[in-house]
Amino acid sequence: MPGHPVDTLGRPMRDLRVSVTDRCNFRCRYCMPREVFGADYPFLPRSELLTFEEITRLAGIFAGLGVRKVRLTGGEPLLRHDLDRLVAMLAAVPGIEDLTMTTNGALLARHAAALAAAGLHRVTVSLDSLDDATFSAGNDSPVPVAQVLEGIEAAAAAGLTPVKINVVVRRGVNEGEVAALAGRFKGSGHIVRYIEYMDVGHSNGWRLEHVVPAAEVLAAVNAEMPLEALPANYPGEVARRFRYRDGSGEIGVVASVTRPFCGDCTRARLSADGKLFTCLFATSGHDLRALVRGEATDADIAAALTAVWQARADRYSEIRSADTLGLPKVEMSYIGG
Ligand code: SAM
Ligand code: SF4
Ligand code: SF4
Numbered sequence: 350m351p352g353h354p355v356d357t358l359g360r361p362m363r364d365l366r367v368s369v370t371d372r373c374n375f376r377c378r379y380c381m382p383r384e385v386f387g388a389d390y391p392f393l394p395r396s397e398l399l400t401f402e403e404i405t406r407l408a409g410i411f412a413g414l415g416v417r418k419v420r421l422t423g424g425e426p427l428l429r430h431d432l433d434r435l436v437a438m439l440a441a442v443p444g445i446e447d448l449t450m451t452t453n454g455a456l457l458a459r460h461a462a463a464l465a466a467a468g469l470h471r472v473t474v475s476l477d478s479l480d481d482a483t484f485s486a487g488n489d490s491p492v493p494v495a496q497v498l499e500g501i502e503a504a505a506a507a508g509l510t511p512v513k514i515n516v517v518v519r520r521g522v523n524e525g526e527v528a529a530l531a532g533r534f535k536g537s538g539h540i541v542r543y544i545e546y547m548d549v550g551h552s553n554g555w556r557l558e559h560v561v562p563a564a565e566v567l568a569a570v571n572a573e574m575p576l577e578a579l580p581a582n583y584p585g586e587v588a589r590r591f592r593y594r595d596g597s598g599e600i601g602v603v604a605s606v607t608r609p610f611c612g613d614c615t616r617a618r619l620s621a622d623g624k625l626f627t628c629l630f631a632t633s634g635h636d637l638r639a640l641v642r643g644e645a646t647d648a649d650i651a652a653a654l655t656a657v658w659q660a661r662a663d664r665y666s667e668i669r670s671a672d673t674l675g676l677p678k679v680e681m682s683y684i685g686g
Contacts, residue, residue, distance in 0.1 A: 353415035354654075356627075356661035362654075363585070363615035365416045367404055369432065370424040371621045375453050376489035379517065379546065379555070383489050399623045401431075403641045405438040407619065410650050412444030414658070416617070420449045420473075424621065427456040433467040440468025449473065451515070455492045457500025465507035472504045473513040473542075478523045479533055487522065501539065512539040513601075518561040519546045527561075527569045535574060535597050542588050542601040548669070549629055563604035567591065570600060585613035609666030617658070625654070628663030 355361050372392050376383045399407070408419055419439055426432060439448055447470055454474040461472075476497050478484040484494050504512050516523070516530055527543065534541050543566045548555035570576060570591075579590035579599060587610050588601030604610075618626040623638025635657050640650050 352655075354658045356658055358612065358662065358664065360613070360615050360661070362411070362415045362617055362658050364418040364420065364617070365408065365411045366420045366422055366616060366618045367408070368423050368619065368621045369404070369421055369426045369429040369435065370398065372428050373423060373425040373453070374428060374455055374490065375425065375492070378487055378489065379519070380549075393622050397622045397638075399619075399621065399638060399641070401435040401438055403623065403638070404435060404619070405442060406641060406647070407623075407637060407650070408439055408445065409442045410647050410654065411617065412442055413647075413651060414654055417444065418447040418449070419445050420451060422451045425453055425455075426450055427452055427460055432460070433463040433469075436464055436467040436469045447471075451475065452500075453488070454497035454500035455490075458496070458503040461500065461503040461507040461509060465504075465509050469509060471511065471513070472509045473515055474501050474504065475515045475517070476501075476530075477516055477518075478526055479529060480526065483523060483526070505537075505539065510538060514539055514541045515544055516541060517544045517546055518566055520559050520561050524561045524565075527566050528573045531570045531574060531600055535593060538598065540599055540601060542603060544603045545606040547605050547629075547666075557606075560606050562607045563589070563602035564607070566602055576600070585610075585615055587613070605666055606669075609664075609669070611664035611667040614663070625657060627657065627661045628665055630665035631663065 353361055373381055375381070376386060408416070421432070421435070423429075429435070436448065439445060448468060449471045450464070450469060451473045452475070454476065457472070457474065474497065476494070477487050479494055481494050485491060501512050501514065514530075514534060518524055518527060531541050543563060545563055546555065546560050567576065575594040576591040577594055579592050581590065587605075588603050590599055590601050592599040614628075618629070619637070620626065620634055623636065623641065624634025625637050626634045635653070637650065637653075640653060645653070
């Protein structure tokens, strides 16, 4: 029975995010801009993706090391054929108490019931705007907002609740819609979560002035619909929670830029081709696919995961924020650039 490793900063491994595909039916400007992810982009061939069996085996090993929560993501997870089969396999893994998915929602209406039946617990749906023109300009797709709203309602009807709605707020793009988005879902039982725009990857041309601080988002909502703070659901919850004073629901803010939470970061990430990343901003991963496709036993893989986790020192967002506040600059070699 393996122990539960902690990293160099004392953080355990609690959550696993599994990317099931690197493909997407959207081309969000801040994530997969079409100039970079065009028709000739070399997406992973099928043979390089982890199979459902390989993902499930790894999830079981992660669970043995302390992981309790698994989130399916991507790319767009609903582009992976038969995803409900993977959900059923993961739902049967001992130790996994929370099984969720993040999706852009475009295909959710047709899959929600099957996913719920297979054992998915909840979904998070990304929706940055209620205005078709802003929405389509942001994700470079013809999908109307109504199609995502249908997906959200189908998820709620299937019991994938509470549905969380991720809104990445960007200066000059959708900042004016913050209160309208809250108002649209107030009283529905769905939880809008505003995410600060982060400098992930290299292709989105991120600049600090594009970030709308969570404090500003809260002020905008509070001005129209008064809020009060709620305690965290569990230690290390990344979203700070607030409820409407009239009792009609709650919202959250994820202040990854202005109030980073690396100290509580218990997340491991598994890429679609089986690389383990210990930080969203890591520049290289550890190849687990080679292990699962080789001779390694579960105990060998657990030992490899333990060694990686015990060496983990990632705290990119804290370092970046210290940097942007004018504190001493940290060398790229330190953050693993
Ligand atoms: N395709 C799915 C979706 O959009 O929900 C799942 C993958 S997507 C990468 C996961 C989440 O990351 C989405 O809510 C998206 O808005 C968010 N995201 C992507 N790029 C981001 C950035 N630069 N800053 C903050 N959030 C970002
Ligand atoms: Fe696709 Fe999600 Fe990235 Fe948008 S945020 S491009 S929907 S993976
Ligand atoms: Fe975790 Fe890295 Fe994000 Fe910090 S920057 S919260 S270590 S993923």
